[in-house]
Amino acid sequence: MTTFTNRLLGAALGAAVALGAHSAMAEMAIKFSLDWKFEGPAAPYILAKKNGYFEEEGLDVTIDSGNGSVGAITRVASGAYDVSLADINSLVEFNASNPDRAMKSIFMVYDRPPFSLFMLKKSGITKPEDLIGKKLGAPVFDASRKLYPAFASATGLALDAVTWESMDPPLREPMLVRGDVDAISGHYFTSILNLQAQGVTKDDLTVFQYKDFGMDFYGNGLLASPDMMEKHPEELRAFLRGVVKGWRAAIADPASAIDALKEVDPLIDPALELQRLQMAIDENVVTPDTLANGMGLVKTDRMAKAIDQVALAFGFEKKPTVGDVFTDVFMPGAEDRKIK
Numbered sequence: 001m002t003t004f005t006n007r008l009l010g011a012a013l014g015a016a017v018a019l020g021a022h023s024a025m026a027e028m029a030i031k032f033s034l035d036w037k038f039e040g041p042a043a044p045y046i047l048a049k050k051n052g053y054f055e056e057e058g059l060d061v062t063i064d065s066g067n068g069s070v071g072a073i074t075r076v077a078s079g080a081y082d083v084s085l086a087d088i089n090s091l092v093e094f095n096a097s098n099p100d101r102a103m104k105s106i107f108m109v110y111d112r113p114p115f116s117l118f119m120l121k122k123s124g125i126t127k128p129e130d131l132i133g134k135k136l137g138a139p140v141f142d143a144s145r146k147l148y149p150a151f152a153s154a155t156g157l158a159l160d161a162v163t164w165e166s167m168d169p170p171l172r173e174p175m176l177v178r179g180d181v182d183a184i185s186g187h188y189f190t191s192i193l194n195l196q197a198q199g200v201t202k203d204d205l206t207v208f209q210y211k212d213f214g215m216d217f218y219g220n221g222l223l224a225s226p227d228m229m230e231k232h233p234e235e236l237r238a239f240l241r242g243v244v245k246g247w248r249a250a251i252a253d254p255a256s257a258i259d260a261l262k263e264v265d266p267l268i269d270p271a272l273e274l275q276r277l278q279m280a281i282d283e284n285v286v287t288p289d290t291l292a293n294g295m296g297l298v299k300t301d302r303m304a305k306a307i308d309q310v311a312l313a314f315g316f317e318k319k320p321t322v323g324d325v326f327t328d329v330f331m332p333g334a335e336d337r338k339i340k
Contacts, residue, residue: 028059028235030228033075033084034066035220038265040277041189043257045085048246050260057238063264068141070094073223077101082228083239085109087143088221092310092325096318103223106330107240107296109247110219110284114187115144115210117151118195123182125206128155128213137165137181138172144185147210147217150313154214173198189279193272217306218298219284221326229330236330244295244332248339251286254278286339294337298326 034042045063048054054061064081066072072084073094088105095102117136119125125134128151138145145164152159165181173194176184184191188209192202210217222243224236250257258274285295303322311319331337 028232030054030059030061030083030235030239031081032061032063032239033072033081034063035069035072035085035087036067036190037065038261038268039190040258040261040273040275041280043254043261043273043277044246044250045243046246046264047250047257047260048242050263051246051249053242053245053249054239057242059235059238059242061239061242068139069143069220070141073103076223076225077103079225079227081225083222083224083236085220085222088218088325089113089147089306089310090143091221091223092307092320093146093314095320095325096314096316102324103226104229104325104327105221105223106229106236106327107222107243108218108298108326109221109243109295110280111287111290111295112211112284113215113217113219114189114280114284115147115151115185115215115217115219116188116191117144117148117183117185117208118176118191119183119206119208120176120200121204121206123206125183128157128208131157131183132161134162134182135165136162136183136185137167137175138185139169140166142185144187144210147215147310147313148185150215150309151208151210151213153312154309173200188283189276192279193276197272215306215309216302217309218303224330233330237332240296240330241332241336244337244339247285247295250277251281251339254281290339294334295339296331296337297328298322 034045049061049063069087069090072086073091075081076084077098091103091105125131149159167175172184172186173191175181177198177200195205228236254274254277257277258270261273262268262270300322303326307320307322
């Protein structure tokens with residue numbers, strides 16, 4: 001066999017080995033649960049899959065819709081899913097109630113939280129103390145409702161100053177419009193647009209965003225199962241790189257992200273979900289911190305203050321530390337976390 005032939009054979013074998021390695025990597029399946037339905041803020045993850053960003057990282061990612069942060073956390077805690085998107089404050093509560101199954105967030109997505117209260121202007125509610133004696137409504141698992149005690153403390157309201165009525169998520173905004181409740185709690189980009197669909201404009205509303213009342217919470221982050229964290233650290237890092245690529249592409253061209261979302265759920269209203277995605281980008285993802293430092297990180301002092309407020313809201317006997325609920329061990333490098 002000639003040297004040239006040997007070289008050709010060696011090259012072919014090398015290519016086969018490389019392809020085999022890539023195929024083996026591509027066989028690393030990850031089950032990913034969203035926190036909610038296939039709405040605008042879910043589009044960057046769908047776009048990452050459509051554009052092959054996860055595949056480029058050697059991952060086969062399945063993306064499923066969710067039914068709230070508590071459900072998304074439980075899915076990972078049970079081992080049914082490898083990664084989920086969930087409110088980090090709900091994770092703090094889960095860990096306090098389930099110390100034997102405590103988990104950590106590995107990446108912050110919403111640098112600013114969407115937690116809010118919504119009132120019709122005609123209700124006459126213009127400041128927190130106007131809520132005294134009023135009826136508020138939300139699903140029992142709503143993050144803004146669960147964190148209301150912290151809002152009450154920050155604004156000087158007694159916990160029993162309001163009453164709460166529970167309902168299924170689709171009934172929340174209609175009940176406000178009908179006057180069945182005086183106010184509702186919810187994510188800013190969810191309830192604003194759901195109310196718009198009910199014929200209520202932003203000009204018709206008074207909105208208390210928790211972040212405007214000294215509540216410097218973080219919002220939704222990504223968490224991984226203990227098995228993934230222990231056995232597949234590089235795959236988790238690769239997954240996070242793919243997530244950032246998806247958000248970067250969605251920020252640059254939100255319409256393309258919504259097009260990808262519509263392929264997954266043909267029943268969405270593209271115009272409405274484009275608004276919802278843009279609101280999440282502008283209000284929650286693109287901030288001075290993420291522009292300067294990229295996505296994913298938390299500031300220890302800010303997170304510690306948020307934990308203090310969450311502990312107050314839920315009445316924890318033992319307050320967790322920042323290291324108990326967040327780790328940057330799987331964080332991609334600075335260049336891989338840039339959003340613009």
